[in-house]
Amino acid sequence: MSKIKFQRKFLAIPYGIFLVLFVIIPMVLIVVYAFSNTDPVTNKTTFSFDNLTTFFSNSYNLHTFLISLAIGLGNTLICLIIGYPIAYILAKKEYKFNYIIVLLFIMPMWINFVLRTAATRDLLFAMGLSGGEHPYISTMIGMVYNYLPFTILPLYTTMLKMDKSLIEASMDLGANKVQTFTKTIIPMTLPGIISASSMVFMPTMSSYVISDVMGERQISLIGNIIQLYFDQGLWNLGSFVALILLVIILGFMIATRNMEKEDNVRGGLW
């Protein structure tokens, strides 16, 4: 029998196996666990909708879910409002050293984000804003502080590629500044806006670290529920909550699938 001839495409096989073992199978397990239950006495696993009813019949969970949605949307909006003009100014060619400034906006990432968040809390506290007394305000500040770089980067990359002559054309053809902004600039930067939103919204909803540290554990987000179930070893319920998040992500992807996205946003750091 002849030896199988070396082909370069074989080099990806270990990666494929790795993805199946540690990405695909765990995802399948989440779905399986979300719709099954293990009897603690007989140790038998059966298909059931128990997790669904348990989750939705708990008003605390629903409350947490709504608060997470609100904080996620609020943070996405604030980050876009602050990040958009920053990216726009930086993407203009007329300033020197803009690349370095973009790097500077990202550099805080090299200090672990838990430490950064705790430092933000201490700064606010030293200035008189206590996380214990104003958990929502300080949590929002912590969120914006943490996710702003993720907003600026995709917006910046889209704006660099933007065809600036279209803006001039719009002005020449009689559109005023507001019209030019809403009809020309916003549509052209839509891919960046979508990527930025997807980088901010889900992580905000599902992370529990920032709200725990900034709000002194007075605010619960979806991440807190998952973490709580994790601590108690309630894998089935935890999986069900994760599945809800997965469905939201899937919905977002389907809703935006026809729009061109700015891919590799985190990879664009370097």
Added chain:
Amino acid sequence: MVKKIFAKGFIYLMLLLMYAPIILLIIFSFVEFDHIDFRQLVSGENINFNLYKELFTGEDGETVVQAFKNTLLVAVVSAMVSTILGTFAAIGMYYSGKKMRKAYEIGGQIPILNPEIITALSLTILFVFVGIQFNFITLLIGHVVLTIPFVVLSILPKLKQMDNNIYEAALDLGAKPSKALTKIIIPQIMPGILSGFILAVTLSLDDYIITAFTRNNSFVTLSTYVYGVTSKRGAIPPTLRALTTIIVVVTLIVLLIINFTSGKKPMKKRGTRV
């Protein structure tokens, strides 16, 4: 002109805000006090280098330094695994058929799109399902899942820019495929491999959630240590302020070196394309 000054002012103000907490840590690394208090700064008492001394000799410092070493260990080892596996993956994907490549791409997109907590929970369930005890290997797997898609994404564009004929020429001239690979392909995509590695280290250093879920609880990293203390309303351990200052200074030096040695490549291009 006024508009320009306004725009610049806005950028610098935002930068200042972004860096304020870090600057705060740096300033108070020279103030020996258990929490951050501006009155200490005004009074001028306790301003000294004792926190740095404590970091390297004190009991509290020992925990912090150990946590830092653990963090670095995970970051470097997982980034190395990701880079090696990811480099082969990118080369293999580039030469795979359209369908296979798409399959790899979708698989790699999953950890990128998922919030970290889902990746963390799904891995935990896998380990529980199989019955593996949480240890250094499970933690490592978690970090490789987190970082490897980004390594692949850093390398693929470099492969597209590569001149394919050189590899064929090497084979025609009698080189074995393995030699052609290491002598021809790898050198051409080296910048992508390097940036992938640095990106992997960065993501791993910054991580908390995956670490918290997949580690053995006796293994303390910087992020788990800080979360443990500060989520219970505790102040940041003072020696950490000294450590942060050292990290910032080292990072700045590394950045400057990278900037000066990267030659005449146009800056903007590096920022937007990997």
